[in-house]
Amino acid sequence: MASLTPASARRALYYPFHLCHEQTLARLLEDYRAIHFRDYMALQLTPMSGTTAYQDRMGQYHPEMIEMGRIVQGYSVSGPLDAEAVTAVDRDLADKTWRAAFHDGLKNNRRFQRGLFDLSHSFVVGGSTVPGPAALLRLLEETHLAQACSVEQVQALSRRRLALDESYVYEYALALVKTSAALVYTIRLCRQHTLEAVTDSEIHFRLLERTCARDGISLENKRILREGY
Structure with a gap:
């Protein structure tokens, strides 16, 4: 120490x-x-x-x-995220440069990947248990980059029973929201204190x-x- x-x-x-x-x-x-x-x-x-x-x-x-x-x-x-935080998160999620950096990190940085998804063994998605490597391949699909995402959309998905394909969309979108929210709180706390x-x-x-x-x-x-x- x-x-x-x-x-x-x-x-x-x-x-x-x-x-x-x-x-x-x-x-x-x-x-x-x-x-x-x-x-x-x-x-x-x-x-x-x-x-x-x-x-x-x-x-x-x-x-x-x-x-x-x-x-x-x-x-x-x-x-829950307050209105100001929701607006800030949605700005990140609508930013193609930010989204590309997130996806690149998910693909190439194991520590970043592990912080969001526990894929070491099996992964539960949409009520199904999927082998970790297979789930990772789905989460790394480039189609996620073009998928519009907002806090409201993630909330709507969380209320529904989802098919397997939709469940991957939800898991990826939730990871986006959690990552952005952590940074929004970082900015807020640094400014406040x-x-x-x-x-x-x-x-x-x-x-x-x-x-x-x-x-x-x-x-x-x-x-x-x-x-x-």
């Missing part, structure tokens, strides 16, 4: 996850006085559907850092850079290169 003495007055929000690798944390603590973490993001698409929440936090593993103020946590990003955004995920870094450039958002966005872990 890095020195307990902060190297600067800079403060950062780690994104897009609620936990980070120990080696990433050590490097962050070398560069920043405090590292802020969100809670696990459990989106509620409709009153009857949503994603599962996990209760673990970084501070559970480093209580001394909480006491010293080096780790700050407890930012809730769960529940005057934080730099920092990540060790190449694809999320690229996507946030695109969003900020497109929407004229001024935000310090840093990427930590993961080497050997």
Whole structure:
């Protein structure tokens, strides 16, 4: 673990996850006085559907850092998206450049892929259990790039019983929404608390850079290169 003495007055929000690798944390603590973490993001698409929440936090593993103020946590990003967040997510989903970067990451970056889909064994889609490799092939089809997508469309799909083909459309679209929403909350928290955004995920870094450039958002966005872990 890095020195307990902060190297600067800079403060950062780690994104897009609620936990980070120990080696990433050590490097962050070398560069920043405090590292802020969100809670696990459990989106509620409709009153009857949503994603599962996990209760673990970084501070559970480093209580001394909480006491010293080096780790700050407890930012809730769960529940339904508000109107402002829906509008921001829909801008990402309508952006061909953003969508292409997402699809490229899904195709070529295993860590990004694993963060969205557990395809190590079998994958449950549309009530059917499909081998992971077969499901991945369907999710990587280029037709997804041309498929219009919005929060409202994902909500509508979540309310229906879907055939297998539609279920793949839904799973891909839900992954788009979750990825964009995590970045929307990143921007919001950084602005509210005057934080730099920092990540060790190449694809999320690229996507946030695109969003900020497109929407004229001024935000310090840093990427930590993961080497050997």
